[in-house]
Amino acid sequence: MMDNPFAKKLGFGLMRLPLNNPDDMTDIDRKTLQNMVDVFMERGFSYFDTAYVYGGSEEAIRETLVRRYPRDSFTLTSKLPIFAISTEEEQENVFQEQLQRAGVDYFDIYLLHNVNVENYQTAQKLHTFSFLQQLKSEGKIKTLGISYHDNAELLEEVLSAHPEIEIILLQINYLDWDNPDIQSGKCYEVARKHQIPVIVMEPLKGGTLAGVPKEAEKLFRQYNPDASPASWAIRYAAGLDGVVMVLSGMSTMDQMLDNTAYMQNFVPLNDEEHRIIKEAAAIITANIAVPCTTCGYCLDTCPENIPIPKYFSLYNNKMQTIDLFYYPQQQYYENYTKTYGKASDCIECGACEEHCPQHLKIVDLLKDVAKAFEIPAPHEQTE
Numbered sequence: 070m071m072d073n074p075f076a077k078k079l080g081f082g083l084m085r086l087p088l089n090n091p092d093d094m095t096d097i098d099r100k101t102l103q104n105m106v107d108v109f110m111e112r113g114f115s116y117f118d119t120a121y122v123y124g125g126s127e128e129a130i131r132e133t134l135v136r137r138y139p140r141d142s143f144t145l146t147s148k149l150p151i152f153a154i155s156t157e158e159e160q161e162n163v164f165q166e167q168l169q170r171a172g173v174d175y176f177d178i179y180l181l182h183n184v185n186v187e188n189y190q191t192a193q194k195l196h197t198f199s200f201l202q203q204l205k206s207e208g209k210i211k212t213l214g215i216s217y218h219d220n221a222e223l224l225e226e227v228l229s230a231h232p233e234i235e236i237i238l239l240q241i242n243y244l245d246w247d248n249p250d251i252q253s254g255k256c257y258e259v260a261r262k263h264q265i266p267v268i269v270m271e272p273l274k275g276g277t278l279a280g281v282p283k284e285a286e287k288l289f290r291q292y293n294p295d296a297s298p299a300s301w302a303i304r305y306a307a308g309l310d311g312v313v314m315v316l317s318g319m320s321t322m323d324q325m326l327d328n329t330a331y332m333q334n335f336v337p338l339n340d341e342e343h344r345i346i347k348e349a350a351a352i353i354t355a356n357i358a359v360p361c362t363t364c365g366y367c368l369d370t371c372p373e374n375i376p377i378p379k380y381f382s383l384y385n386n387k388m389q390t391i392d393l394f395y396y397p398q399q400q401y402y403e404n405y406t407k408t409y410g411k412a413s414d415c416i417e418c419g420a421c422e423e424h425c426p427q428h429l430k431i432v433d434l435l436k437d438v439a440k441a442f443e444i445p446a447p448h449e450q451t452e
């Protein structure tokens with residue numbers, strides 16, 4: 070492990086990598102990724118965050134980073150997909166597969182992925198924390214932690230029961246701080262109380278805080294014309310006490326160049342910037358119809374093959390379109406329905422909602438999507 074893996078507070082999140090085909094999350098553009106990895110390393114950053122379920126990401130980082138840089142020059146984090154595991158034996162097999170995929174002998178940081186009520190129960194049943202401690206004693210993981218997606222009350226229970234947890238990955242951004250479903254602020258306070266270092270995920274809320282409504286962007290640009298909306302969000306998260314790393318899921322070289330520029334010599338937000346960000350948050354909240362982060366955790370479970378995050382993204386864009394007569398999202402929607410299930414194909418089985426870390430009421434929201442994009446057949450139209 071590096072002397073100080075947290076010397077610079079920006080980590081390369083590998084969930085949304087550059088793609089050759091935007092409809093295939095596993096078709097990663099390795100050439101672009103390699104160039105991005107090189108820029109990241111050249112500029113003195115060294116923290117990479119992958120996971121078993123980030124389609125093809127562990128293998129891609131093996132080829133673009135692990136095989137090309139000395140092992141002690143970077144920090145690599147991965148995660149155990151407890152939600153996809155049902156036996157203790159499978160736990161071991163998945164971990165071995167991850168080492169192989171990533172081409173390493175150990176992970177610097179290894180997290181129990183997506184701890185929530187259900188996954189915590191599974192972890193208890195499978196003695197997962199003992200398994201992780203065993204890996205640590207064997208030197209196969211250097212630091213043991215969790216990534217967390219539930220309320221502050223459960224987090225208190227988990228951290229009290231497992232003092233072996235050394236680090237935590239929390240969803241923190243200026244929009245979710247007081248969100249009653251995400252509880253960013255409350256969960257952060259629990260982690261602080263237990264003196265656990267915090268790594269931040271979703272500082273941009275799945276890109277929402279990079280492409281903010283015009284009014285909010287105007288506020289940011291009036292104060293500093295050169296600072297991107299993304300930079301405000303990442304600096305907000307990185308400035309919190311106890312936050313040792315902020316992950317940004319970069320998928321283009323432009324994002325890489327922008328993020329590494331302002332995080333090179335990180336400066337926390339000042340009081341005036343905090344005031345502006347509050348004002349911007351109110352504008353953004355009023356404009357978002359569906360706060361989906363496009364994580365894709367709901368996708369594998371859908372028996373109707375409904376591309377839930379794609380539809381939510383189109384819906385959000387349509388809701389922000391002022392022109393009532395022309396909105397290109399309609400065409401995109403119709404294109405998608407030729408390959409995937411329609412929003413109205415949802416059979417309300419609820420499987421997706423169980424996996425949604427944002428606790429979205431997906432079934433109801435898909436009804437809104439269907440209303441917005443699907444023209445009812447004549448016999449379904451009311452008079």
Ligand code: SF4
Pocket residue numbers: 370371372373374375377414415416417418419420421422431432435
């Ligand atoms: S509730 Fe609807 S969208 Fe969700 S998994 Fe079931 S069919 Fe798919």
Ligand code: SF4
Pocket residue numbers: 360361362363364365366367368377378424425426427428429431
């Ligand atoms: S609906 Fe939920 S699980 Fe699905 S992509 Fe959006 S945030 Fe992720």
